[in-house]
Amino acid sequence: MVGIQELRRPAVLALRTLAVATCYYAAGQLGLLRRLTVEGAVFTPIFPSTGVAVACLLVFGLGCWPGITLGAFFLVLSLGPPELDTVGILIGQTAGPVCAYLMLRRVGFRTDLSRLRDGLALVFLGALTGMVVSSTIGVATLVLAGKLPAHSFWPTWLAWWTGDAMGVLIVAPFLLVLLGARWPPPTARWKEALALAVVAAVLVPAATYSSMSALFLVYPLLTWAALRFRLAGSMPCALFTSIMATVAATDRVGAFSGLSRVEVMLKLQLFNGSMALTALLLSALITEQRNTRLSVEEACQELAEALEHLTAHDTPAARAPADTKEMRPERGER
CATH class of the missing domain: 1.10.1760 (Arp2/3 complex 21 kDa subunit ARPC3)
Incomplete structure (x- = not known):
């Protein structure tokens, strides 16, 4: 062996x-x-x-x-x-x-x-x-x-x-x-996850390929993904957004049209950096707050169980033997 x-x-x-x-x-x-x-x-x-x-x-x-x-x-x-x-x-x-x-x-x-x-x-x-x-x-x-x-x-x-x-x-x-991630993922919120995916598939290409420089439209999407799905939702959205922005930048279209090569690089990397930073830190902050809340709830539950256990020993049934003994007359008093 x-x-x-x-x-x-x-x-x-x-x-x-x-x-x-x-x-x-x-x-x-x-x-x-x-x-x-x-x-x-x-x-x-x-x-x-x-x-x-x-x-x-x-x-x-x-x-x-x-x-x-x-x-x-x-x-x-x-x-x-x-x-x-x-x-x-x-x-x-x-x-x-x-x-x-x-x-x-x-x-x-x-x-x-x-x-x-x-x-x-x-x-x-x-x-x-x-x-x-x-x-x-x-x-x-x-x-x-x-x-x-x-x-x-x-x-x-x-x-x-x-x-x-x-x-x-x-x-x-x-x-x-x-x-x-847990596999298979929970099915309780598939409808919302599907809605998020559909909105991302429509909104992100529109924001990156729009000549009006509408890249800011992706931030509400990232906020939605982070609030509802945390990292499991925000990071796929950030990756997809970054890919679409990179494709638009290398093709010099949409928000990146009419710019020099250096300007395209700076605009793309500033957008990718700020977008990924928002998705990552917001999701991490929400996850930390959620874990803190769960820890507090668990501690409160344990405290409630401990108090219930202590009060169970102080019921009238538990005090009956002691009270009976106090009321019983002494042998010398007869």
């Missing part, structure tokens, strides 16, 4: 590494379907692979990092033959999610995102701070390899950083909610 377990462990690790690499590669290919060009550098407004990487690290632990590196290698290989700068890009794409994971674990991050502090940690540590590592190493590698002029460092860095950060901010919470 010991020998079988020793053989099984490397097989499980190998399968896990292959699964992480496959998910990373597939998410990267989806992200590369829509690209923007800034200062001659091509980037993806949302790089889903970083969200997949952070989510895998949070679920499976630090041991899955080889899968991230392997997936990043095949993703770079799909864009062209490997060169010397490939090593630096692989280091950056692995180090960024790993640093994000270590910082999140340092502050006691919970994958169920049931506290406001978890949402804040994912935003400011996992997305904004952790992806500084991957973007800095990646862009510096391109400059040192002579593939990017030095004066284009900061515009390219900003585009790289925002793409990686949006991947963590939008994709990672969606995957964590998906992995932690």
Whole structure:
């Protein structure tokens, strides 16, 4: 039995590494379907692979990092033959999610995102701070390899950083909610969930493709989803909205028509960031308040049961033997 377990462990690790690499590669290919060009550098407004990487690290632990590196290698290989700068890009794409994971674990991050502090940690540590590592190493590698002029460092860095950060901010919470959801989901509110999906399918394309710049219309939708379904409703809506906005931005239509490439990037990333931030933090806050209310109700129920148990010993039936004994005359009084 010991020998079988020793053989099984490397097989499980190998399968896990292959699964992480496959998910990373597939998410990267989806992200590369829509690209923007800034200062001659091509980037993806949302790089889903970083969200997949952070989510895998949070679920499976630090041991899955080889899968991230392997997936990043095949993703770079799909864009062209490997060169010397490939090593630096692989280091950056692995180090960024790993640093994000270590910082999140340092502050006691919970994958169920049931506290406001978890949402804040994912935003400011996992997305904004952790992806500084991957973007800095990646862009510096391109400059040192002579593939990017030095004066284009900061515009390219900003585009790289925002793409990686949006991947963590939008994709990672969606995957964590998906992995932690109850299956099958409860059927009590299917009608409202279906209504939410229909409204999202109509409202989001209209807001992103409208020439009147009506992107603000998605915020009531996100508020509805967060109030009624918390993360399970708000994060799918945020992901769908981000995809539609990215498609409209890369096509330069709707709210993104008539803008320069830099303006399209800034407007898209500011919208994606504010929208995802609203959905994540509002849902986390509502979840935390709901859990606090349930804890208070449970404590009140336990207190009521304890008081009922104490008063049960102070009933007239319980006091009868003592009262009878007090009323019984002493033997010497007869």
